[in-house]
Amino acid sequence: MSYWRMPLDAVRREIVLGKVNIISHRCKGCRYCIEFCPSNTLAESEDFNEKGYHPPYVKSDAKCVNCNYCETICPEFAIFVTELEPRNLLPEDVVKTQSRSRRRTRRE
Amino acid sequence: MSSKAVRTGAHFMSGDEACAEGGMAAGCSFFAGYPITPATEVAERMSIRLPQVGGVYIQMEDEIASMAAIIGASCAGAKAMTSTSGPGFSLMMENIGLAAMLEVPCVVVNIQRGGPSTGLPTLVGQQDVMQCRWGSHGDYEVIALSPDSPQEAFELTIEAFNLSEKYRTPVVLLSDEVVGHMTEKVIIPDSKKIKTVSRKLPKKKPENFIPYAHEEDDVPPMAIAGEGYHVHATGLTHDELGYPAINADAQERLVQRLIRKIRNHVEEIIRTEDAFLDDAEIILVSYGCSARAAREVVETARADGMKIGMIRLITVWPFCERKISELAALERVKKFVVCEINAGQIAYEVERCAGGKAETILAGFMGGRIFTPEELYRVVREAAE
Amino acid sequence: MKIRFIDAEAPPASRIFENLAAGHGDHPLDRYLKKGRIPHIWCSGCGNGILLAAFVKAMEKGNFDTKKTVVVSGIGCIGRAAGYLDLDTYHTTHGRAIPFATGLKLANPKLNVVVISGDGDLFAIGGNHFIHAARRNVDITVICSNNFNYGMTGGQGGPTTPLESKTTTTPYGCSEHPFNLVYLAKASGAVYVARWTALHTHELRDSIIHSVNKPGFCFVEAITPCPTAHGRRNKLGDGLSMMKSYRDNSVLTTELDPEETAIGLKGKIAVGEFVDIDKPTFMDMYDECAICRANAPKKSKKS
Numbered sequence: 001m002s003y004w005r006m007p008l009d010a011v012r013r014e015i016v017l018g019k020v021n022i023i024s025h026r027c028k029g030c031r032y033c034i035e036f037c038p039s040n041t042l043a044e045s046e047d048f049n050e051k052g053y054h055p056p057y058v059k060s061d062a063k064c065v066n067c068n069y070c071e072t073i074c075p076e077f078a079i080f081v082t083e084l085e086p087r088n089l090l091p092e093d094v095v096k097t098q099s100r101s102r103r104r105t106r107r108e
Numbered sequence: 109m110s111s112k113a114v115r116t117g118a119h120f121m122s123g124d125e126a127c128a129e130g131g132m133a134a135g136c137s138f139f140a141g142y143p144i145t146p147a148t149e150v151a152e153r154m155s156i157r158l159p160q161v162g163g164v165y166i167q168m169e170d171e172i173a174s175m176a177a178i179i180g181a182s183c184a185g186a187k188a189m190t191s192t193s194g195p196g197f198s199l200m201m202e203n204i205g206l207a208a209m210l211e212v213p214c215v216v217v218n219i220q221r222g223g224p225s226t227g228l229p230t231l232v233g234q235q236d237v238m239q240c241r242w243g244s245h246g247d248y249e250v251i252a253l254s255p256d257s258p259q260e261a262f263e264l265t266i267e268a269f270n271l272s273e274k275y276r277t278p279v280v281l282l283s284d285e286v287v288g289h290m291t292e293k294v295i296i297p298d299s300k301k302i303k304t305v306s307r308k309l310p311k312k313k314p315e316n317f318i319p320y321a322h323e324e325d326d327v328p329p330m331a332i333a334g335e336g337y338h339v340h341a342t343g344l345t346h347d348e349l350g351y352p353a354i355n356a357d358a359q360e361r362l363v364q365r366l367i368r369k370i371r372n373h374v375e376e377i378i379r380t381e382d383a384f385l386d387d388a389e390i391i392l393v394s395y396g397c398s399a400r401a402a403r404e405v406v407e408t409a410r411a412d413g414m415k416i417g418m419i420r421l422i423t424v425w426p427f428c429e430r431k432i433s434e435l436a437a438l439e440r441v442k443k444f445v446v447c448e449i450n451a452g453q454i455a456y457e458v459e460r461c462a463g464g465k466a467e468t469i470l471a472g473f474m475g476g477r478i479f480t481p482e483e484l485y486r487v488v489r490e491a492a493e
Numbered sequence: 494m495k496i497r498f499i500d501a502e503a504p505p506a507s508r509i510f511e512n513l514a515a516g517h518g519d520h521p522l523d524r525y526l527k528k529g530r531i532p533h534i535w536c537s538g539c540g541n542g543i544l545l546a547a548f549v550k551a552m553e554k555g556n557f558d559t560k561k562t563v564v565v566s567g568i569g570c571i572g573r574a575a576g577y578l579d580l581d582t583y584h585t586t587h588g589r590a591i592p593f594a595t596g597l598k599l600a601n602p603k604l605n606v607v608v609i610s611g612d613g614d615l616f617a618i619g620g621n622h623f624i625h626a627a628r629r630n631v632d633i634t635v636i637c638s639n640n641f642n643y644g645m646t647g648g649q650g651g652p653t654t655p656l657e658s659k660t661t662t663t664p665y666g667c668s669e670h671p672f673n674l675v676y677l678a679k680a681s682g683a684v685y686v687a688r689w690t691a692l693h694t695h696e697l698r699d700s701i702i703h704s705v706n707k708p709g710f711c712f713v714e715a716i717t718p719c720p721t722a723h724g725r726r727n728k729l730g731d732g733l734s735m736m737k738s739y740r741d742n743s744v745l746t747t748e749l750d751p752e753e754t755a756i757g758l759k760g761k762i763a764v765g766e767f768v769d770i771d772k773p774t775f776m777d778m779y780d781e782c783a784i785c786r787a788n789a790p791k792k793s794k795k796s
Contacts, residue, residue: 023519028537030732036692036740053537072550072694075542077520077531138600140592159787164599164779169625173592176585176622180565180596183583184604188596206586333581333597334604336560340527340576342584347509351530352576352584364498 006094014086015093018066020058026078029053033070033079039063042070112161114299123287124191126258126294127217128153130265131189133302136215137163138188140177142170142196145229146285147219150191171196175203175216182212183341185332187269187306191217193285195226197236198243204278205244208366210341211320211330213272213307215265217281219288220396222449222475232285233475234396234449238456240280241425247363249370251377252280252425254395258292264422270305271377275369276327282424284449286397286478314338319350320362326369374426381420384410388417390491391435393446393458395421401479402447405488408481414492415440421454432461443491447471447484525549525559527579534573538724538732540691540717541571544638547697547715548578548609555702562605562705565594567614570645571638571717574609588619591626594633602632602776605705612639613651616672620652627681627710632774634704634711637674640719648722655758659726673755674714679768684709686751686768690716690739693764700766709774716762727758 007013020041027049034042034056041064042056049055056079058064064081071080110116114133121129128150131139139158141151151167158165164181168174171192178188192200197218207214220236222228240252251271255261265281272279308329310317319339320328331337344352345359370377381399383406385391394402399420409416421428435441444466446455452470459468471479471487507514512529523531526549535541552559559580566575568587575582585593590608598606608615615623615637626633642660643649650660650667653674657666678686685707687700697715704711718724718735729735743764754763773781 021519026518026532028532030538032538032543032733032736035733035737051532069694071522072546072698073543073692074546075535075539076533077518077522077526077542077546080520080522138596140596155783156787159779159783162784165783166595166599166775168592168595169621172589173595173622173625176589176592177596177599179585180583180593180598181600182596183593184597184600186600188600202586203589206589210583331581333563333583334561334601338527338559338579338581340582340584342576343586344584349509349512351512351527352573360498 006091007089010089013089015089016066016086017084018064018081019084020062020064020070021080021082022055022057023078024049024055026076027053027055028076029055030075032073032075036073037070038067039065111299114296114302116296116298119294119296120291121258121294122149122289122291123255123258123261123283124149124219124289125153126262127191127265127281127283128157129294129296130262131215131269132157132161133296133299134187134266134269135304136187136189136269137161138178138181138186139165139190140168140174140181140188141190141192142168142174144193144196146221146288147191147193147217149288150217150219171199172202175200178214179203179207179210179212182214183333187273189215189217191219193219193221194223194233194236197239201243205246205248206343207278208244208248209343211276212278213276214278215268215272215281216278217265217283220282220284228476230285231476232397232449232478234284234398235453235475237282237424237448237450237453240282247367249277249367250280250425251275251277251370251423252282254282254421254424255287256396256399256420257287258290258294261287262294262296266302266304270303273305273307274327275373276307276330277370282396284396310337318348320346320348322348322365326365326372370426377423377426378428379422380428380431381422382418384417385419385435387415387440389415389440390417390443390445390488391441392416392418392488393421393444393454394418394448395424395454397478398447398449401481401484404481405484408485409488414488416488424454427457429461432458433463436462436466441466443467443469445469445471445488445491447479449473449475449478522546522549522553525552525579526577530577533577535570536721538718538720539570540640540715541574541638543691543694544571544636544697544715544717545574545577547694548636548701550698551701551705554698555705557605557705561603562607563597564607564609565590565597566608567610567619568645569611569614569643571609571611572614588614588622590614591619591622591633591635595626595631598631598633599776606633607705608633608635610637612637612641612653612674613643616652616674616677624677624681627678627683627712629775630682630684630709630772632708632710632776634701634713636701636713636715638715638717639674640717640723642719642723644719644722648719648726655756658758660723673751675754675767676751678712679751682710683712683768684770684772685711687766688714688716688754688764690743690762690764691718692736692739692743709772
């Protein structure tokens with residue numbers, strides 16, 4: 001049983017998208033951006049940077065929504081987000097919201 | 109012409125008050141201090157006078173904060189001063205070093221009292237001379253002026269501001285309780301006749317400005333806060349850009365320049381009052397309140413036919429090394445008698461500069477009163493025998 | 494005395510200016526930082542970088558006048574923050590940032606003066622200056638990076654080190670009661686008091702903007718992880734696990750009395766804005782009491 005449906009004004013709704021830019025040589029490998037990204041966009045790479053840390057990389061199925069949190073949580077000024085063209089709301093997004101909501105209810 | 113800042117005319121005032129008036133006449137617009145006997149009157153006078161010209165008087169929580177506040181105010185472009193005595197002077201040492209390192213002009217008035225520690229709050233001493241020179245850690249040069257009368261306290265406070273602005277360095281007015289509390293006639297001249305100096309400001313645009321670039325006189329122009337120069341000033345050893353540079357090269361360049369900017373200009377800075385040096389065999393060296401007794405002794409001894417001369421240090425630091433060593437090298441100069449209210453501080457300097465070519469005698473005591481001309485005369489007499 | 498200083502070999506000008514030549518990096522916030530100064534000196538996982546980023550973000554969002562904003566810092570890890578910002582910045586002596594800032598502000602009231610310093614600097618050696626600046630209500634903003642120990646010197650116990658906490662100088666556990674900075678700031682008379690952790694980047698940024706724009710003595714405490722010194726000795730894990738513990742333990746509250754916001758080694762951390770009141774600043778009162786009265790026309794004597 002689901003209470004979620006496609007909003008009636010879905011055509012006027014947009015999903016903001018961002019592109020994560022990583023300045024790898026500045027990274028000191030604290031992993032804050034990876035851990036605290038709300039859309040789970042980043043992962044730790046296998047490669048070393050010149051300081052010997054593993055900088056993050058953007059996952060192939062990244063869903064960055066330009067929230068900018070990685071930019072503010074990075075202590076090294078090594079990561080920033082640029083805004084992309086927003087896209088329209090799709091039925092999958094609604095499904096995803098639904099599943100996310102279920103997850104949250106379970107956790108509580 | 110009299111103005112709000114310069115009270116032209118003849119006054120009857122104490123050395124402390126004259127010192128405050130000197131600050132006002134020099135253009136001081138910020139005073140931070142903490143009450144301490146016998147320097148409180150400087151602060152009290154400033155608390156009346158500064159609001160009259162729109163300046164700021166603030167009583168800080170201690171002398172450490174007072175010193176930090178005047179450095180901050182000076183960085184914002186104000187001419188700033190503080191006043192204190194021995195115990196407070198000890199607390200100020202930390203930030204006097206900061207002022208030397210950041211090259212911030214400011215004036216510290218020290219009305220010396222007897223020490224060590226709390227010592228003699230209401231009675232005189234001249235025991236802070238070496239502390240004034242070496243008190244803060246690390247190598248730096250200091251300028252210190254010592255007045256012997258309220259009139260001179262007024263004039264030398266102006267001079268102290270001028271030197272500090274010219275050389276971007278803290279300057280100490282090394283007065284003492286007797287001069288501070290002595291009330292005499294002080295003549296404040298026409299404001300137009302008072303020469304004031306302001307610091308060199310950058311001529312270049314912010315994007316081309318190098319804050320600590322080496323200038324010919326080793327004194328770089330000073331960018332003040334809020335003018336768009338975006339200067340970083342740090343107490344760490346820094347390079348020409350002002351960025352911290354923790355290495356021997358940067359240390360050598362910076363500290364050598366800080367020392368050079370004073371040492372290369374000692375001839376312009378040093379002022380002494382000399383008398384009868386042309387034929388003197390015994391030379392009395394003194395400064396501050398002690399010079400008043402010395403002057404009388406020289407007159408009496410001359411009248412008695414003694415070949416005595418006198419040097420009064422107006423600039424205590426930098427010390428008049430060349431003058432002493434040149435005099436010591438003369439065949440006729442036999443002895444230097446240094447009279448100071450301490451266990452020997454300037455006497456060490458005189459002895460060092462005399463280099464064994466003339467004997468140095470210290471006429472000193474531990475403070476609490478001034479020399480009487482009679483007792484000083486006895487020392488001179490013994491020296492002559 | 495003949496002086497012969499051993500000549501210092503002047504490094505090529507290019508080396509001194511290589512920082513400038515390097516210019517800004519690609520990061521959009523780099524334009525608020527001095528050229529060529531990143532990477533900074535702080536350890537991996539240190540919260541100071543986050544606080545610096547929050548300040549830079551506040552400059553951007555709050556549209557601070559970079560010509561009139563001045564940052565003063567004391568000594569310690571976070572003391573280096575001033576040197577990275579492309580503003581007029583002063584790195585002063587240990588504990589003396591607040592009186593230095595007081596002088597700057599009073600000599601030129603047009604400046605926006607911000608003190609960024611650490612818990613040891615502001616509350617141990619500089620504790621007296623803090624309470625007095627707050628009492629006078631000098632119009633400055635004080636941002637404290639509180640990492641519960643002296644990081645720069647290797648992790649000694651300090652005025653905020655929680656009871657039982659291990660540091661290099663409290664090897665058996667700290668036996669001193671720590672300061673509760675929020676309570677101290679309020680009691681001393683600060684007009685704005687907020688506490689956030691390094692995780693609350695947006696709140697931190699907004700508190701900084703609010704503080705800089707608000708007249709009077711404002712205090713923002715930022716709880717920052719020090720994984721190298723404090724975290725390691727107290728088995729709090731690396732920076733990431735310290736940050737996770739902030740996430741799990743932070744309690745947002747505006748209701749709580751500042752007296753009840755003390756922080757222990759583990760356990761809840763009350764965050765939020767605790768004080769936001771209006772009070773005339775030092776300069777307001779000085780203008781009214783001193784300058785106006787000193788320059789008031791003298792009353793004519795009664796005939």
